[in-house]
């Protein structure tokens with residue numbers, strides 16, 4: 544079961560009206576992109592749809608951000624407003640961002656698709672918005688990934704089997720003697736205060752999650768993350784300082800997953 548942030552958890556406004564359909568009417572999962580920055584929030588998209596377009600609610604059934612977090616839009620069986628005239632047949636899933644979905648987002652879209660097929664009791668078609676309307680949505684790269692028979696081949700796909708330990712770790716992104724850790728006055732410490740460090744911290748969090756640790760998404764190195772890193776280090780026989788430096792970084796990828 545894919546974990547989905549409920550409407551109340553992201554502060555959704557109530558719909559002005561809604562109409563439902565049934566699983567027997569569902570035929571396809573339709574991929575979209577928001578064509579906005581990855582930092583766009585479901586609330587902003589909902590406001591645009593309700594106040595700008597005058598719709599009754601956010602148009603999509605689900606939204607997925609670049610970190611792979613799924614948000615409930617209209618949900619599984621409410622008719623959306625995303626790809627007329629196929630909103631009854633199609634479950635609209637919107638990637639919050641542009642062309643070039645992250646692997647984390649792809650994995651979540653696959654998980655939503657699998658759950659939709661399971662609930663429908665049969666395989667649903669994979670469609671892109673451009674299959675239905677004259678639009679570039681969901682972007683050429685996103686579209687060709689979604690339509691490809693290899694769409695499940697996403698790096699680190701942990702949806703159905705535990706990820707294999709990587710054969711090689713990505714290059715350590717910091718200078719020698721620097722590390723990732725919670726905010727500190729030490730100039731060698733990288734907490735995500737500087738935006739250049741944030742993708743790396745997001746990567747540490749993603750990799751820990753792939754390894755089965757319970758870690759929130761995000762791009763800052765907080766004390767909660769330090770606690771998980773400390774436990775990981777202890778398990779792997781590393782110095783358990785809660786910091787990710789050049790010794791801990793590669794082990795996140797190369798150590799066997801236990």
Ligand SMILES: [Zn+2]
Nearest residue numbers: 575576672680
């Ligand atoms: Zn679209």
